[in-house]
Amino acid sequence: MPQQVTRLGIAFAVLAIVFVAVRQTLVPDTFGDAGHYRAAAVDSIEAQPLKYAGHEACTMCHRPIADKRSASNHSGVSCEVCHGPAAEHVAAPGNVRPRAPRERGFCPLCHGYNASRPSGFPQIDPVAHNPTVPCMTCHDPHAPEPPVIPGECRACHGQIASTKAVSHHAVLPCLTCHDAPEEHKATPRAVRPGKPSSRDFCGGCHAEGADSPPHIPGVDMATHGEDYLCWQCHYPHHPEAE
């Protein structure tokens, strides 16, 4: 037998002994009892004190504020996001008061300009936007109003509007294809307009023999791109037939 095999054998034996020793000494007792984790961890986590009470708890004593917030632009921002963990306050309201974030630095954590935020999310430049005065002087933190509600779709969807304006669909108002409630303009993320969902929608004007003016080109719905939605081939805001 070549020497190397003996050496390799010794090396493996040493490794195996080390492995068994480490397992015996370092792996906690309850590891593996209930899955690939330390079963006793559940008890120690359970024993930790609760810090957050949840916004339902606040409603009991602060109903007017809770109702106001639920109906506002901040309906998606929970009380304790701004006031910090408040379980102790719920248990003893007179003794522990949650902090109210009155300083100017707080609101820009969400509203300070940051290119990676979703399009349309209201953002300001905290340095230039009405400096030195606390945000609450002008905005109610429990019901911030959007400052000006734009009347036109173009105000926020400028790119789509400009694209459509030079397309074959220029004459079609946005509302022909989107049923957009007025509330969408005030709370665009909470209230979303509808979008066409089937081929038949476009067929309403473009199906051969449809009851539409003769200058609108018609297609045979049964054979024209029949396996796909129309907008998988035609951009609806700038449809082209080339």
Ligand code: HEC
């Ligand atoms: C059992 C009733 C009760 C519940 C539940 C309760 N609060 Fe209060 N809260 C009070 C009372 C009473 C005060 C006024 C305390 C004072 O003036 O010393 C208060 C005051 C406050 C204040 C004012 C602090 C300030 O600096 O002015 C905030 C903020 C607050 N609560 C937030 C919350 C939040 C958030 C929750 C839910 C997690 C909550 N509260 C749940 C009774 C309650």
Ligand code: HEC
């Ligand atoms: C966007 C952050 C934000 C959220 C969300 C928020 N608060 Fe406040 N809250 C504030 C700020 C800032 C103040 C201080 C207002 C001031 O001094 O004018 C305040 C003040 C308060 C006060 C004391 C002053 C008052 O108006 O009576 C209470 C009580 C309170 N909040 C409870 C709540 C409860 C309950 C909720 C959830 C339903 C909630 N807040 C959600 C930021 C917030």
Ligand code: HEC
């Ligand atoms: C002196 C009053 C005043 C103060 C203070 C103030 N704002 Fe405003 N805020 C306004 C007005 C007026 C508008 C609407 C005109 C504009 O966009 O500038 C506005 C608009 C906004 C908008 C909406 C922007 C958009 O494009 O939809 C946000 C978000 C906002 N403010 C957050 C804040 C925050 C955060 C602070 C504190 C750092 C703050 N504001 C301080 C008056 C104020």
Ligand code: HEC
């Ligand atoms: C945890 C993140 C968060 C914090 C903190 C926060 N906001 Fe907001 N704010 C939001 C969200 C989410 C909306 C709704 C945006 C939407 O509908 O697209 C909103 C909406 C607004 C609007 C309406 C702007 C518009 O044009 O629609 C104003 C004004 C505003 N917040 C001011 C404040 C002020 C003042 C504070 C500090 C007291 C604050 N916000 C703290 C998340 C936050």
Ligand code: HEC
């Ligand atoms: C105050 C700004 C604003 C105005 C005004 C506005 N929108 Fe929007 N719209 C938004 C925002 C923000 C979104 C969400 C975009 C996102 O999620 O990236 C949106 C989304 C949409 C969507 C996509 C919905 C979805 O679920 O994919 C449609 C369709 C739409 N808007 C149509 C319209 C029409 C039509 C009008 C005019 C009647 C209009 N919007 C006016 C801001 C606005």
Ligand code: HEC
């Ligand atoms: C001919 C019908 C038609 C017209 C007119 C129309 N849209 Fe659309 N729009 C659609 C369809 C279909 C979709 C869905 C596309 C998809 O799901 O890929 C859509 C999607 C959208 C979206 C979602 C984001 C995107 O680009 O896919 C927004 C926002 C939107 N439209 C806004 C508008 C606005 C604003 C106008 C007016 C300036 C307008 N639309 C006019 C048919 C139309």
Ligand code: HEC
């Ligand atoms: C309310 C009627 C109406 C609806 C609904 C409609 N269109 Fe159109 N479409 C038109 C009109 C009008 C024209 C322009 C005809 C002309 O050039 O005179 C047109 C033109 C077109 C063209 C031809 C472009 C070219 O280069 O000649 C295509 C492709 C098209 N639409 C696709 C669609 C799709 C896809 C939908 C569904 C998202 C749709 N249309 C929904 C009215 C409509």
Ligand code: HEC
């Ligand atoms: C698989 C891709 C595809 C799909 C899906 C599709 N189209 Fe087309 N469409 C085209 C192409 C490519 C042309 C240009 C060549 C032609 O006329 O066949 C065209 C042309 C058109 C034209 C212009 C016809 C003319 O005579 O000028 C209209 C209108 C049209 N499509 C409407 C629609 C409608 C409505 C739907 C959904 C029911 C749809 N298309 C689905 C690829 C597609």
